[in-house]
Amino acid sequence: MVKKLVVIGAGMASGRALEELFAKDPEGWDVTLFNAEPRGNYNRIMLSPVLSGEKTFDEIVTHTAEWYEENGVTCRFGEKVVAIDKEAKTVTAENGDVLAYDKLLMGMGSNPFIIPLPGHDLDGVIAYRDLEDTNAMIALGDKPEAKAVVIGGGLLGLEAAAGLALRGVDVTVVHIMGHLMERQLDEAAGYLLRKALTDKGIKVMCSANSKEIVGEDGKVKALMLDDGTELPCDLLVMAVGIRPNVALGQAAELAVGKGIRVDDQMVTSDENILAVGECVEHNGAIFGLVAPLYDQAKVVASTLAGEEAAFVQKEVSTKLKVTGCDLFSAGDFADGETREDIVFRDPARGVYKRLVIEENKVIGAVMYGDTADSNWFFGMIKDGTDISDMRETLIFGPAYQGGEPLDPMAAVAALPDDAEICGCNGVCKGDIVAAIKDGANDLGAIRATTKASASCGTCTGLVEQVLGATLGDDFVIPTEQPMCGCTDLTHEDVRRLIKSQELKSMPAVWQELGWKTTCGCHVCRPALNFYLLADWPLEYADDPQSRFINERKHANIQKDGTYSVVPRMWGGMTTPDELRAIADAADKYNVPTVHVTGGQRIDLLGVKGEDLPAIWADLNKAGMVSGHAYAKGLRTVKTCVGRDHCRFGTQDSTGLGIQLEKKLWGSWTPHKVKLAVSGCPRNCAEATCKDIGVVCVDSGYQLGVAGAAGMDVKETERLADLTTEDEVLEYATAFMQLYRENAKYLDRPYKWVAKVGLDWVKEQVEDEATRKALVERFEISQSVYRKDPWAEHAETKAETYAPIANLVQEAAE
Amino acid sequence: MSDWIDIGPLEAIAPRGARVVKTAFGCVAVFRTAKDEVYALDNACPHKQGPLAEGIVHGAKVTCPLHNWVFDLETGHAQGADEGQVATYPARVEEGRVLLDVEFLNNRTAA
Incomplete structure (x- = not known):
């Protein structure tokens, strides 16, 4: 007897289930197929090529009108099912028709999740789910100078953005997380993807929080972010995730969790109702990728045909359907003690591959730029292949066994000819290579012919590597200490390359310079954080997690885990009111030790970490x-105290000190910087052993730099003799910026000046144009950093200083 | 069966950061890695009792802020030339909340 099967939803899963069923049992079923969309089954995941124009809609239709007719399927497209009666075994259609079934298959798919931002219901705010959405995006491409914003930097959002960009639309992707596709990719691969999309003209904003959708006359006009940025747009696409469509299942009182719950046979809590696809939940999991849906469809067909079958969840892999962005991700790629990474980076080709190994098996893989071997690795993940015999060469793929060890000079060899190696003299890699080919075969000859590394000398390591890469075995590179175990490059090399290759984020540095670890270590991260914020003050956001605790919490950690608090006293000047406030704070927070420092400040020692925001606020x-x-x-x-009080004072030393401090405070430098201003050569402020020291004389000001009074003791060297306070401020600021831009992290000025030579420093600072440019760059940086971190932390971050939870009470109970 | 206590939302801990949980038997540091894994360890370095929660987190490791000892967050073992181990406790994330095993408190009492 022919049985009645009603199918709700003509999606990819239910379509495949019908195909499988008709193959098993062509005559056994009388099928009625409902679909809310006014069309039959099509390959939804191919909407992206339709959007980009690489395919037409007809090409992605999976089942034609003829196919339905041949298989005797009654199609009710554009019609919804409004109710299910489990007892009577009937469904009610939108128009009131009641149809009886022997078996019911639910395949309603999922609904796109719409963030309930103010303005989400404006005209022009769409999801990316069906042909209507796709057509709305295609139509936008016909409008001149159209702008679109896509919220969501996941698979779907990026495919929408890439399609829109190909249609000529100006697209911005707004993503809440720190890197794109964070569920499938690690930071390094996310960085490469971002770079590729940016090259395609797509703007990408990560760590960006949407606040409000702004409209005009009921139509979307712009997206407002919580930092106040406004992104104008004619269309706003929300691609932030999907929710299983469970409403019908809930109404029919089936067991529903995140999705409609099914057993291994794809049967719901009612024995006559099956479910398949994105609307189901199986063993706590829900499904959004196509491979498991097809597996489910097979099981549905078997169950209906009365055969034994069980759905088993398997590993899934992800590929992005954006032309020119080859990425692959599969399995589990989280860090862990028993896990080991094999990382391969080829900066020249923009390739990143990472395998995660546990117990001699590959358990996860992320690849970008070259995914040719992805199926081989995916097979190993699924099969649990033992890789112990091929561990050394595994990352090179199936075709490459017994490969040569990685070349530590690969990063430099990969640089293009126009990469600037020597910043002082503007010498590119190509110039050096040309000089080598003309016979310059050592550092001295290169300096003589091109001037590369002949000025401040910090690029010496890079020049040597270019020599090595060009001459091969004929040149032996002197061994310099690399920055840390994560790289073979020295600090100087890394600084130079951050500037010349315009690397503006940590993942950019790690990838382009071939870092050997996934996210650096405690040695390189603080250095990189400084180099990036010093070179790109406006583009790079300071990363507190890459800072040593003292700079993260804006207080000095003591050996017992308490902190010291030192308020600023401009130029060492204070007032009775300030002293009273300090005394009150010391009482209120039970500060055990109050000490006067060598820098004319008062140090409150022994403050508890959780009291810091409160004492700062006071x-x-x-x-x-x-x-x-x-x-x-x-x-x-x-x-x-200078000439205000002292009978020997020649100038207003306190006033100048206060001006210097107000100009320079808040700026980050490679190491600490201490200044002093003495009002006469008797030098009571000990200015001649400071990083920057001013000694006032009758005729003006003697500006000295590069003094030391720590592990080494050294007198300052005279940078300039100046006549006005403004000149002192300008020269000191220029020196500060030169130091910030060029020194190695943790080199005090005296160490750095010893390396580059005082003559070079003088040349830079004495040249008016260079000096003014240095001051200007310092001011740009100060526009971000000249502010009180205490006030900011006390106001916005206070809770992070307290324990996240206090379980002392619970334990007592 | 273990009993899990909710100590707070995952976003209260910065990625590559940590927060402290106070218990009657000293503080526990709860770490969050760049991959959103969480780990709970005693907040005291075996060397000089440095507060590990204030260290720099890299991969699944943390560096003590006092003298740069590096510990594996999973096992609590000191890395490299240093020798020592920090006690670790079960921790996990469920629906955006950080959970610690209540048993750990009892184990700490016994220890």
Whole structure:
């Protein structure tokens, strides 16, 4: 007897289930197929090629009108099912028809998740789910100078953005997480993907929070972010995820969790109702990729045909359907003790591959740029292949066994000819290579012919590597200490390349310079964080998690885990009110030790970490700000009282000290920087052993730099003799910026000046145009960093200083 | 069966960061890696009791802020030339909340 099967939803899963069923049992079923969309089954995942124009809709239709007719399927497209009666075994259609079934198959798929932002219901706000959405995006391409914003940097959002860009639309992707496709990719691959999309003209904003959709006359006009940025757009696509469509299942009182619950046979809590596809939940999991849906469809067909079958969840892999972005991700790629990474980076080709190995098996793989071997690796993940015999060469893929070890010079060899190696003299890699070919075969000859590394000398390591890469075995590179175990490059090399290759994020540095670890270590991360924020103050956002605790918490950690608090006293000047506020704070927070520092400040020692925001707020109220006694940055400007009080004073040393401190405070530097201004050559402020020291004389000001009074003791060297306070401010600022831009992390100025030579420093600072440019760049940086971190933390981050939870009570109970 | 206590939302801990949980028997540091895994360890370095929660997190490791000892977050073992181990406790994330095993408190009492 022919049985009645009603199918709700003509999607990819139910379509495949019908195909499988008709193959098993062509005559056994009388099928009625409902679909809310006014069309039959099509390959939904191919909507992206339709959007980009690489395919037409007809090409992605999987079942034609003829196919339905041949198989005797009654099609009710454009019609919804509004109710299911489990007891009577009937469904009710939108128009009131009641149809009886022997078996019911639910395949309603999923609904796109719409973030309930203000304005989400405006005209022009769409999801990316069906042909209507796709057509709306295609139509936008016909409009001149059209703009679109896509919220969501996952698979679907990026395919929408790439399609829109191909249609000539100006697209911005807004993604809430720190890197794109964070569920499938690690940071490094996310960086490469972002770079490729940017090259296609797509703007990408990560760590961006949407606040509100702005409309005009009921139509979308712009997206507003929580930092106040407004992104104008004619169309806003939300591609932030999907939710299983469970409404009908809930109404019919089937067991429903995140999706409609099914057993291994794809049967719901009612024995006559099956479910398949994105609307189901199986063993707690829901499904969005196509491979498991097809497996489910097979099981549905078998169950209906009365055969034994069980759905088993398998590993799934992801590929992005954007032309020119080859990426692959499969399995589990989280870090872990028992896990080991094999990382391969080829900066020249933009390739990144990472395999995660556990117990001699590949358990996860992420690849970008070259995914040719992805199926081989995916097979190993699924099969649990033992890889111990091929571990050394595994990452090179099936075709490459017994490969040569990686070349430590690969990063430099990969640089293009126009990459600037020597910043002082503007010498590119190509110039050096040309000089080598003309016979310059050592460092001296290169310096003589091209001037590369002949000025400050910090690019010497890079020049040597170019020599090595060009001459091969004929040149032996002197061994310099690499930055850390994560790289073979020195600090100087990395600094130079961050500038010349315009690397503006940590993942960019790790990828382009071939880092050997996934996310650096405690040695390189603080250095990279400084180099990036010093070179790209506006583009790079400071990363507190890459800072040593003192700079992260804006206080000095003591050996017992408490902190010290030092408020700023401009130029070493204070007032009775400030002193009273400090005394009150010391009482209120039970500060055990109060100490006067060598830099003319008061240090409150022994403050508990969780009290920091409160004590800062109290000091803020009295007008005081952070003294940065914890910073690799400007510390203190020490002064004597100068001509206001002293009978020997020649100039206003305190006034100048205060001006210097107000200009320089808040800036980050490679190591700490201490200043002093003495009012006469008797030098009571000890200015001649500071990083920057001013000694006032009758005729003006003697500006000295590169002094030391720590592990080494060294007198300052004279940078300039100046006549006005403004000149002192300008020269000191220029020196500070030169140091910030060029020195190795953790080199004090005296060490750096010893390396580059005082003559070179003088040349830079004495040249008016160079000096003014340095000051200008310093001011740009200060527009971000000249602010009180205490006030900011006390206001916005106070809770992070407290324990996340206190279980002392619970334990007592 | 273990009993899990909710100590707070995952986003309260910065990626590559940590927060402290106070218990009657000292503080526990709860770490979050770049991959959103969470780990719970005693907040005291075996060397000089440095607060590990304030260290720099890299991969599934943390570096003590006092003298740069590096510990594996999974096992609590010191890495490299240093020798020592920090106690670790079960921790996991469920629906955006960080959960610790209640048993760990009892184990700490016994220890």
